[in-house]
Amino acid sequence: MATTSTFHQKIAVVTGAASGIGKALAAELIDRGAEVVMADIDAAGIRSAAADIDADGTHTVTAVLDVTEAEDVRRLVESTRDERGRLDFIFNNAGIGSGGPVEHLELATWRRTVEVDLMGVVHGVAAAYPIMVAQGFGHIVNTASLAGLVPSPLLTPYAAAKHAVVGLSVSLRVEAAAHGVRVSAVCPGPVETPLLDQPGSVNARTLLTNALGEAYPADRLATDVLDGVMANRALIVAPETARGAWGYFRQSPDEMLASMEAQAVASAERRAAEARG
Ligand SMILES: NC(=O)c1ccc[n+]([C@@H]2O[C@H](COP(=O)([O-])OP(=O)(O)OC[C@H]3O[C@@H](n4cnc5c(N)ncnc54)[C@H](O)[C@@H]3O)[C@@H](O)[C@H]2O)c1
Incomplete structure (x- = not known):
C-alpha cells in the first residue's frame, strides 16, 4: 500500500510537536509506520504529548x-541522521x-514573529537540506498558513512571515528537485488548537472563524497533510474553505481586497459609533 511505503520505518523530525497540528502530525506519522523525533520548546508538554x-x-x-x-x-x-542512518522527513x-492593528504593534512583536515563524523554518531547512541533498532523498514540509497565501488583516506580522515561508518553500522546491529532495508548504485555514486562543490584542478564533467558518480538527488536517506529502504536493491547502478563499484571491484579487476593505471600514465605523454612544 502506498501509505505504508511512504512512511513505513521512515525517520521524521517534527517541531512544535507538543501541541495542536505538530502533535497530530506525529500521531498520524506513527499510525503510518514512521519513527518520529518530537521536538518542542515546552519540555513538560513534549513528554506528555509523546x-x-x-x-x-x-x-x-x-x-x-x-x-x-x-x-x-x-x-x-x-544527531537524528547519525543515530538512525538517514533523515526522511522534517x-x-x-x-x-x-x-x-499595526499602529499598535511593537517592533519586538514583528521581530519575535519573524524569528519563530520564519527563521525557525529557515533553521530547520539549513540543518536538514544539506543532509537530504547528500542522501539524494528527503522531504521538507514547512507549516505556513492560509495567511501565507491571502491577505490577513490584523494578523499582518504573522501573514508576512507565513508568506515568506511559502516563498521559501516553492523556491527551494524547484532547486531541490535536481537533488531528489522534495519540499512542500502546508497552508491551513483555522485549525482547532490552542493557537487560536493565544492571548493578544486580537481574538484569532473570532477573526478567523467569522471569515472562514468553524475550526478544522487537527487530526483531519494531519491526514490531509500526509496524503499531500505522499502526492508530493507543493502547497497543501486545507480544509475546503481555505482552498475556496485561496482560489478567490488568485482569481479576483482586486475584488476580494475591495470586499475586505469595505468590511473593515464598516466595522471601524460601527466601533466608532458605539464609542460615541
Ligand atoms: N491553528 C491554526 O488555526 C493554524 C492555522 C494555520 C497555520 N497554523 C500553524 O501551524 C503550526 C502549529 O500551530 P498550532 O496551531 O498547532 O499551535 P499550538 O500552539 O497548538 O502548537 C504550536 C507548538 O509550537 C511550539 N513552539 C512555539 N514556539 C516554539 C519555539 N521557539 N521552538 C519550538 N517549539 C515552539 C509550542 O510550544 C507548541 O507546542 C504553526 O506554525 C502555526 O502558525 C496554525
Missing part, C-alpha cells in the same frame, strides 16, 4: 528544542500567532 500518542515509547523520541536557536536545530537534525511546524 506519552499520549506512543504509550510504550517505541516509535518516538522527544527533544526539547527552541527553533530560534540555529545551532540546537542543527545538532538535533544531525516537518518545520513550530510557530506562534501574532496580531493586532
